[in-house]
Amino acid sequence: MPNSELMPIGVFAERSGLTSSALRFYADSGLLAPAVVDPASGYRYYGADQVARAAMLRRLREIAMPLTAVEAVLDAETEAASRLIDEHVAKVLEDAEVVRHKAALIKASLTDAPRRPIAALKGPVLADAIEQVLTASAPDPGMPVLGGLRVEATEEAVTLTATDRYRLSTRTLVPAEPTTSTWAATVDGDELRTAVAEIRRSALVRVEATSHGIWLRMADREDRHCRLLGERFPDYRLMLAALPEVTTRVTVSKDVLLRALEEHPGERFSLCLTHRGLNVLASDGKHADSLLPATMTGQDLRISFELTTLYPAVSTAIGPDVMLDLRGPDQPVTIRSADRGDLTTLAMPVKPDHSA
Known part of the structure; x- marks a missing residue:
């Protein structure tokens, strides 16, 4: 290689984003050997064609990939390299969840706060309800409570509610055992989602509350802890009470x-409801x-929606048929099963001119 194409380790470090000490380490590890080592001085020189490999090595290490996996990615074809990266990310996420x-268990054990029994629920039913209702939640850094699940327990029922301000889903469950507790709080939605698989495999889940979270007690499985969100949950009951007649x-x-x-080809559409049936119209109406x-039954109506608002509300409805209760083109529509009312979702329309 002509000397004009070589660069000393300092220059190469600057171009690759790696420090000189890191380059020496990777050279000793066999991941990135210098193109030339001066036999007299021991100075290391790198070629311009090694910059891309060095930059890739740096990026792989930035995602905490071990050296053996880095070497495999660097030497693999594109498809195999992508697969190895995906496998590494999956492993990192799995380890992070563990x-x-x-x-969470350690933090929960730091206090000796008593656990208050809230309800006992059938695991598969509770798991389905959590997944269904949480479709109406949304991560919002400015309002974290919108990513939570409101849990309200009385002697007769446990009600789960979530809202992202454009949708509101609620489902009421009947406890598997009698209870005398009345309790309400908002539980972190992400932590509940990670517990769903374990909940579904448990015949019975006992919910117990502390001042900072809830414990999900499952026979033959490790207890799961989910933290509470301190922000005030939107007063959805006031909103429901203010809805006009259907x-x-x-x-x-x-x-x-x-x-x-x-x-439907668009992101927005209109439902045209007449006694002849239901039509899905494009935004131009043509x-x-x-x-x-x-x-x-009732009045003919045309009402417009975002696909991302209405589709999840319909898809999570229970049963083969859905019932839509409508109150006008600018009012929330209520979506529920035609024969089972324990899961109800409200979806906000958009204005007929398709502005939010």
């Missing part, structure tokens, strides 16, 4: 409606899919 869970009610096959929404069979 650490997060153990840390003016239009339509019942339609859940699968048929979902298929129509999936095939393109219409085939009329969907539906049963309607």
Whole structure:
């Protein structure tokens, strides 16, 4: 290699983003050997064609990839390298979840606060309810409570509620055992999601509360702890009480409606409801899919939605048919099962001119 293409270790360090000491370490490790080592002085020189490998090595180390895996990625073809990176990320996330869970248990054990029994619920039912209701939550750094699940327990029922201000989902569960507790708090949604798999595999889950979190006690499984969110949950009951009367009610096959929404080309659309059936219209109102069979009572109505708002609300509804209760083009629509009312979702429309 001509000397003009070589650069001393300091210059190469600057171009690659690695320190000189890191380059010496990677050279000794066999990951990035210098192009030339001066036999007399021991000075190390690198070639311009080694910059890309050095930069990739640096990026892989930045995501905490071990040296053996780094070497495998650097020497692999593109597809195999991508697969190795994905495997590393999955392992890091798995390890992080284990650490997060153990840390939560350690923190919870720092205080001797008594656990208050809240309710005993069937695990598979509770797991489904958590997943269904949390579809209406959303991460919001400015308002973390919108990523939580509101849990309200009475002697007769346990109600789960979530909202992202555009949707609101709520489901009421009947306890598997009698309880005398009345309790309400907002639980971290992400921590509940990570516990869902264990909850689903447990026949019975006992929910116990402390001042800072809830414990999910499951037979033959390690207890899970989920922290409480201190922010005030939106007063959704006040909003529900203020809703006007339903003016239009339509019942339609859940699968048929979902298929129509999936095939619709736009991000926004309108539902045109008449006694002939239900039509999904494009934003310009000119393109219409085939009329969907539906049963309607009340006034004809055209109402517009974002796909990301209405689709999750319909997809999580229980049962083969969904019922939509509508109150006008600018009011929330209530989506529930046509024959089971324990999961209810409200979805906000957009204005007919498609502004938010």
